[in-house]
Amino acid sequence: MKKQKTTLRDIAKAANVSMMSVSRALRGGVGVSGELRTRITRLAEELGYVPNRLSYELGQQKNTMTVGVVIPHFGNSFFTSILQQIEATLFTHGYRILLACSFNNPIKEFHDISALLERQVDGIIWAPVVYDEGRRAAELIMRQNCPLVFIDRKIPGINTDSVVVDDRHGALSAMRHLTSMGLRKIAYFGARLDSYVTQERRSGYLAGLREAGIEVRGDWMFRTGNDMIAGQSAVAQLLEQKEKVEAIFCFNDMLAVGTELELLNRGIRIPEDIMLVGFGGVFESGIVRVPITSVHQDENALATAAAELLLTRMNNPTMKLPSVERVIPTSLIVRESTLRLPSAVKPASRSIATPAAKPAAKPAAKPAAKPKAKAAAKKKSR
Amino acid sequence: MKKQKTTLRDIAKAANVSMMSVSRALRGGVGVSGELRTRITRLAEELGYVPNRLSYELGQQKNTMTVGVVIPHFGNSFFTSILQQIEATLFTHGYRILLACSFNNPIKEFHDISALLERQVDGIIWAPVVYDEGRRAAELIMRQNCPLVFIDRKIPGINTDSVVVDDRHGALSAMRHLTSMGLRKIAYFGARLDSYVTQERRSGYLAGLREAGIEVRGDWMFRTGNDMIAGQSAVAQLLEQKEKVEAIFCFNDMLAVGTELELLNRGIRIPEDIMLVGFGGVFESGIVRVPITSVHQDENALATAAAELLLTRMNNPTMKLPSVERVIPTSLIVRESTLRLPSAVKPASRSIATPAAKPAAKPAAKPAAKPKAKAAAKKKSR
DNA sequence: CTGAAAGCGCTAACAA
DNA sequence: TTGTTAGCGCTTTCAG
Numbered sequence: 001m002k003k004q005k006t007t008l009r010d011i012a013k014a015a016n017v018s019m020m021s022v023s024r025a026l027r028g029g030v031g032v033s034g035e036l037r038t039r040i041t042r043l044a045e046e047l048g049y050v051p052n053r054l055s056y057e058l059g060q061q062k063n064t065m066t067v068g069v070v071i072p073h074f075g076n077s078f079f080t081s082i083l084q085q086i087e088a089t090l091f092t093h094g095y096r097i098l099l100a101c102s103f104n105n106p107i108k109e110f111h112d113i114s115a116l117l118e119r120q121v122d123g124i125i126w127a128p129v130v131y132d133e134g135r136r137a138a139e140l141i142m143r144q145n146c147p148l149v150f151i152d153r154k155i156p157g158i159n160t161d162s163v164v165v166d167d168r169h170g171a172l173s174a175m176r177h178l179t180s181m182g183l184r185k186i187a188y189f190g191a192r193l194d195s196y197v198t199q200e201r202r203s204g205y206l207a208g209l210r211e212a213g214i215e216v217r218g219d220w221m222f223r224t225g226n227d228m229i230a231g232q233s234a235v236a237q238l239l240e241q242k243e244k245v246e247a248i249f250c251f252n253d254m255l256a257v258g259t260e261l262e263l264l265n266r267g268i269r270i271p272e273d274i275m276l277v278g279f280g281g282v283f284e285s286g287i288v289r290v291p292i293t294s295v296h297q298d299e300n301a302l303a304t305a306a307a308e309l310l311l312t313r314m315n316n317p318t319m320k321l322p323s324v325e326r327v328i329p330t331s332l333i334v335r336e337s338t339l340r341l342p343s344a345v346k347p348a349s350r351s352i353a354t355p356a357a358k359p360a361a362k363p364a365a366k367p368a369a370k371p372k373a374k375a376a377a378k379k380k381s382r
Numbered sequence: 383m384k385k386q387k388t389t390l391r392d393i394a395k396a397a398n399v400s401m402m403s404v405s406r407a408l409r410g411g412v413g414v415s416g417e418l419r420t421r422i423t424r425l426a427e428e429l430g431y432v433p434n435r436l437s438y439e440l441g442q443q444k445n446t447m448t449v450g451v452v453i454p455h456f457g458n459s460f461f462t463s464i465l466q467q468i469e470a471t472l473f474t475h476g477y478r479i480l481l482a483c484s485f486n487n488p489i490k491e492f493h494d495i496s497a498l499l500e501r502q503v504d505g506i507i508w509a510p511v512v513y514d515e516g517r518r519a520a521e522l523i524m525r526q527n528c529p530l531v532f533i534d535r536k537i538p539g540i541n542t543d544s545v546v547v548d549d550r551h552g553a554l555s556a557m558r559h560l561t562s563m564g565l566r567k568i569a570y571f572g573a574r575l576d577s578y579v580t581q582e583r584r585s586g587y588l589a590g591l592r593e594a595g596i597e598v599r600g601d602w603m604f605r606t607g608n609d610m611i612a613g614q615s616a617v618a619q620l621l622e623q624k625e626k627v628e629a630i631f632c633f634n635d636m637l638a639v640g641t642e643l644e645l646l647n648r649g650i651r652i653p654e655d656i657m658l659v660g661f662g663g664v665f666e667s668g669i670v671r672v673p674i675t676s677v678h679q680d681e682n683a684l685a686t687a688a689a690e691l692l693l694t695r696m697n698n699p700t701m702k703l704p705s706v707e708r709v710i711p712t713s714l715i716v717r718e719s720t721l722r723l724p725s726a727v728k729p730a731s732r733s734i735a736t737p738a739a740k741p742a743a744k745p746a747a748k749p750a751a752k753p754k755a756k757a758a759a760k761k762k763s764r
Numbered sequence: 765c766t767g768a769a770a771g772c773g774c775t776a777a778c779a780a
Numbered sequence: 781t782t783g784t785t786a787g788c789g790c791t792t793t794c795a796g
Contacts (some may be wrong), residue, residue: 048525053500055789074466084456099481116433143430297617437773
């Protein structure tokens with residue numbers, strides 16, 4: 001049952017020297033005669049020696065050079081882009097990623113975090129599922145003096161670094177885009193879970209209505225799921241109502257994509273009959289039949305910022321730096337789904353590099369097709 | 383600089399007992415008086431004790447309960463779905479994932495694998511970038527007696543378990559679908575890298591031509607990239623030629639999506655002017671303007687099979703089981719992009735649950751909208 | 765330039 | 781029921 005890996009001892013025995021000489025020879029070789037060094041090196045090569053970083057860490061109380069990343073799911077390219085960027089950034093600093101996917105399950109999330117701590121990660125980047133359940137896990141992390149950075153979402157009351165998107169303002173800018181065109185009947189397809197992000201975006205929606213002097217209608221606010229399929233049922237619910245809405249603001253892009261498919265499927269035209277806005281700026285929103293206007297969030301900026309904050313903490317473990325919150329701005333990508341058409345004629349063309357984007361009417365909504373296009377261009381496949 | 387985590391010793395000191403008692407009390411508590419156990423447990427809780435799994439592994443030569451996963455990129459949902467499924471499957475068996483993304487870079491790939499081995503992973507699941515460069519890394523793994531399972535791609539000559547897709551036959555079935563409709567001018571947009579997958583699919587394309595008695599035309603085989611943007615330039619190259627093709631078979635879905643966008647952008651109609659087939663059955667291929675016919679591969683089956691093979695190996699470390707290759711069958715999802723239309727009228731509707739799919743003309747091409755639809759339904763978002 | 769001793773956190777094996 | 785000893789693989793410290 002025992003593993004039979006070659007250790008320093010094995011090499012030492014084979015070379016008839018002490019373990020120390022082998023150890024020295026194998027890294028740098030300072031304080032070892034050249035002859036011995038080459039001999040040891042070759043021997044290690046032959047025996048397929050791989051140093052055991054765990055024992056190194058244990059002996060020297062050094063870093064494991066491993067950081068834990070906890071994300072809620074892999075459903076669209078948002079978190080996977082983040083994950084990829086975190087991996088890339090931390091790799092250049094020699095760190096590896098211990099991955100955990102909570103699947104929006106706070107129980108698993110807690111287990112995940114315990115497991116990361118048991119494995120002595122040097123730091124954790126975490127997008128928590130929901131407010132309250134995560135607090136226990138967060139406190140556990142903090143007690144270990146393990147650097148923690150929240151990404152995209154955070155848990156209030158936990159005093160640590162975080163990188164979030166300007167969700168509220170992003171949602172508001174989307175609403176302004178709609179109301180500035182004179183729309184007043186705007187439905188909201190929201191997410192069921194009660195998270196940081198959920199609250200912020202809903203609050204942006206409400207603020208948008210308030211600004212435009214529009215009364216809030218509870219029957220136009222739907223607590224849906226947040227995936228493609230959820231759009232389907234949400235549309236069904238919406239259409240049961242007598243009064244027709246002019247636009248739908250979706251909590252996120254995949255929901256918006258599902259909503260679009262269902263609307264089109266029912267013969268409802270976009271944007272002629274109803275306008276559609278998503279949130280995320282995920283590339284999927286740009287490739288559908290009617291490209292969807294969306295609040296773009298820069299995943300790479302998010303991920304890079306989080307990684308850098310974590311690196312700073314890990315490099316200064318004793319220093320008690322005040323915790324910072326980095327807010328990544330959003331930008332509205334205006335596409336066909338909210339295009340005010342002169343007649344019923346649809347624009348014929350669009351390209352990958354420049355998705356049919358048009359400046360929004362209000363200054364609050366900065367048009368930004370560029371980042372989106374770039375993101376799309378990078379999408380690879382097997 | 384030292385980490386100040388609470389250890390068994392700390393608790394022992396605080397409780398005025400030996401470390402062993404603490405150790406015993408904390409797990410199970412067999413052989414410890416109830417009184418002491420509760421006292422210790424409470425103390426551990428107070429001090430925020432988290433066991434150090436690394437030292438446990440070191441002392442007992444037990445498993446780290448960590449497996450390494452190496453994938454080439456996160457560009458579309460293919461590998462991310464696989465990753466998610468692997469995480470989920472292994473989690474139920476208590477394993478964690480140490481993630482590495484090679485970014486199609488064999489150099490990084492080698493570093494990644496070394497790092498995994500140094501961290502004493504119990505096993506590795508790996509989708510290698512290319513044939514030759516990976517061999518060194520593969521041999522390193524094998525020498526450590528570290529269980530290795532190839533997924534989606536493999537390195538010839540390395541004797542270990544693997545799970546692959548029936549790439550060649552999948553490509554062939556797509557070709558049969560096209561040729562059975564009488565098409566003879568079929569271009570191939572292929573990937574530049576020289577990998578297992580590349581070769582298999584190209585070989586399926588060629589076999590399809592051969593079967594139908596069509597002569598291979600080198601000028602219709604393009605060595606493109608494999609992402610959305612690559613479709614753009616490939617289309618440009620294709621259109622430079624005088625003779626028009628009737629269909630394009632794309633190496634993968636993201637390439638096909640990019641190709642579609644570019645074709646539509648140039649006013650070329652799909653499927654009227656040109657038909658389009660992708661490979662992967664990734665959900666992105668189903669949400670575009672003209673849903674794309676694609677060879678579906680079941681990512682979950684792939685991932686689950688790989689995880690299970692690895693688990694078997696890890697549970698029987700000494701047993702010299704013969705290495706197995708599991709081939710996951712593909713199925714053709716026929717969608718609008720290859721729909722033979724009676725006139726120039728397009729079908730108006732499609733839904734999420736049942737993407738406009740039609741049985742292919744030949745038996746070789748099993749229509750399979752179901753798996754696709756299910757996959758799409760699960761797609762989530764923040 | 766080389767080696768011996770001690771210890772990182774934890775637990776199996778043996779005392780007491 | 782409790783405690784002691786030894787050792788996992790490696791490195792730092794101090795001797796030779």
